[in-house]
Amino acid sequence: MSEVKIYRVSGEMMLSHDRFPEWRKFTVYVRAVKPEHALEKVYSDLGGRHKLKRYHIRIKEVKEVSIEEVDDLSIVRLSMLTKWVKP
Known part of the structure; x- marks a missing residue:
């Protein structure tokens, strides 16, 4: 299995x-397996x-970052999970 x-x-x-x-301008943090998946x-x-078409979005950079560089709390919490528990 691939690492996220x-x-x-x-x-x-x-x-x-x-x-x-x-x-x-925008900057978004995304969890994905490949850069192509993050882009999608x-x-x-x-x-x-925002009801935008793809040609209304210009991507400048897709870069893999470490967890210390992320300032989105939900992404940090998701990355720290070790298992899912179903109710």
């Missing part, structure tokens, strides 16, 4: 593309949350 890693994905997204287009997760999350 943490990736920092940064880039730009176009907000309010219909009225006053504006490119905003970011496209899916940003597209669903």
